[in-house]
Amino acid sequence: MKAVLAYSGGLDTSVCIRLLQERYGCEVVTVTVDVGLSEAELREAEEKARSLGVVEHYTVDAKEEFAAEYCFRAVKANASYQGYPLSTALARPLIARKVVEVAEREGAEALAHGATGKGNDQFRFEAVFRTLAPRMRIIAPIRELNLTRRESLAYARKHGIPVPVEPEKPYSIDENLWGRSIEGGELEDPEVEPPEEIYEWTRVRREEPEEVVVEFECGVPVSLNGTKLSPAELIQEANRLAGEHGVGRIEMIEDRILGLKARENYECPAAELLITAHRALEALVLTRRELSFKASVEAAWSELVYFGLWNEPLRMALDAFIDETQKRVSGWVKLRLHMGRCSTLARGSENALYSVDAVSFDEAEDERIEGMLRYHSFQAEMYHRRRTGG
Ligand code: ARG
Numbered sequence: 001m002k003a004v005l006a007y008s009g010g011l012d013t014s015v016c017i018r019l020l021q022e023r024y025g026c027e028v029v030t031v032t033v034d035v036g037l038s039e040a041e042l043r044e045a046e047e048k049a050r051s052l053g054v055v056e057h058y059t060v061d062a063k064e065e066f067a068a069e070y071c072f073r074a075v076k077a078n079a080s081y082q083g084y085p086l087s088t089a090l091a092r093p094l095i096a097r098k099v100v101e102v103a104e105r106e107g108a109e110a111l112a113h114g115a116t117g118k119g120n121d122q123f124r125f126e127a128v129f130r131t132l133a134p135r136m137r138i139i140a141p142i143r144e145l146n147l148t149r150r151e152s153l154a155y156a157r158k159h160g161i162p163v164p165v166e167p168e169k170p171y172s173i174d175e176n177l178w179g180r181s182i183e184g185g186e187l188e189d190p191e192v193e194p195p196e197e198i199y200e201w202t203r204v205r206r207e208e209p210e211e212v213v214v215e216f217e218c219g220v221p222v223s224l225n226g227t228k229l230s231p232a233e234l235i236q237e238a239n240r241l242a243g244e245h246g247v248g249r250i251e252m253i254e255d256r257i258l259g260l261k262a263r264e265n266y267e268c269p270a271a272e273l274l275i276t277a278h279r280a281l282e283a284l285v286l287t288r289r290e291l292s293f294k295a296s297v298e299a300a301w302s303e304l305v306y307f308g309l310w311n312e313p314l315r316m317a318l319d320a321f322i323d324e325t326q327k328r329v330s331g332w333v334k335l336r337l338h339m340g341r342c343s344t345l346a347r348g349s350e351n352a353l354y355s356v357d358a359v360s361f362d363e364a365e366d367e368r369i370e371g372m373l374r375y376h377s378f379q380a381e382m383y384h385r386r387r388t389g390g
Contacts, residue, residue, distance in 0.1 A: 003110035004029045004103040009045030012142050013114035014161045015152045017052040019141040029056045031102045033095040035066040036177035060098045067231030071178045075278050076219040076322050078298050081306040083252050085271035087179025093310035096128035110137040117143035120257045124308030131311040177235045179268035190263040201267040204246040209338035214277040219326030221274050235270045242269035245337035273342050277333040280344045285328050285351045
């Protein structure tokens with residue numbers, strides 16, 4: 001049986017190659033979907049897969065697609081699940097779809113992933129596998145064989161699989177353009193402070209504040225400080241700019257799909273910068289009612305995506321609503337990055353629903369306000385009158 005495995009090059013998925021071959025009797029094809037890896041990481045993953053005897057390996061460059069179709073949808077939705085900007089959650093459906101595409105091309109009978117039985121990723125991979133390829137078999141070796149991280153390590157050592165994690169720092173790390181997640185080991189205890197060494201993208205390297213201007217067209221960021229960039233380039237540059245000021249570090253307790261509470265650590269500088277800017281622009285151009293209704297749509301969208309239900313029709317319907325609101329979200333926002341903080345300084349848009357004249361204290365009042373004031377609390381006034389018999 002030929003199985004196509006979503007392969008990151010990490011410990012669990014490397015162990016999966018061997019398990020698929022030995023325990024499941026599979027020919028293994030690996031797919032590494034590039035949603036923001038370095039050249040070196042991609043090369044390493046390919047070499048490792050080939051050294052483990054895969055019959056074929058694919059590297060799929062999906063950086064721009066991930067940035068434009070997933071991360072920028074997250075910007076338009078101001079995506080956040082309990083304060084987590086959905087980095088891993090956003091990438092899984094795209095990775096899973098690319099794996100299905102390779103499986104179809106290869107005429108494979110099975111799809112495989114290396115997620116464990118406690119986390120969210122199993123739901124996300126399998127939801128996409130089942131919706132796009134309902135007839136293919138799904139194999140999840142780590143979950144099915146109930147391997148703990150320690151057992152995976154031991155298995156890797158025994159089978160000559162290069163082990164990237166040091167046993168004293170047994171973190172499970174997932175990275176893509178939109179963020180970096182660090183979990184496992186001592187981090188699982190919420191009473192223990194995360195050590196500084198777990199962070200790679202967010203460290204204050206510049207003590208001086210720095211200003212940055214983000215320009216948007218229809219809800220999507222198009223330039224940073226006047227320089228037009230492709231979606232993936234823009235996100236990378238935003239990560240660098242904001243990360244150098246320590247912006248986008250998150251320590252939180254998250255309610256996983258299964259209902260388990262988990263202690264999570266994230267680094268999401270670009271997400272923090274771009275969503276802060278996007279919200280600031282929306283506040284200027286959307287109506288009060290659009291803003292309050294959209295907030296409930298954003299919560300529903302973020303929860304669906306967190307739960308791996310990217311292919312659920314409701315997600316597409318919510319995106320249609322969001323896109324309609326974004327037609328006017330064009331303009332610019334200036335922000336200051338300083339010591340872990342990202343704050344807005346100024347904003348402008350041709351579509352601003354803002355009138356300096358109307359709001360200014362320097363202009364005379366409109367005398368018609370008297371009538372409005374009289375009726376503004378009319379019903380409450382009647383209620384109190386009835387009660388007091390006034
Ligand atoms: N808790 C996050 C999420 O569910 C991060 C998961 C990270 N996955 C990993 N294999 N390290 O999206």
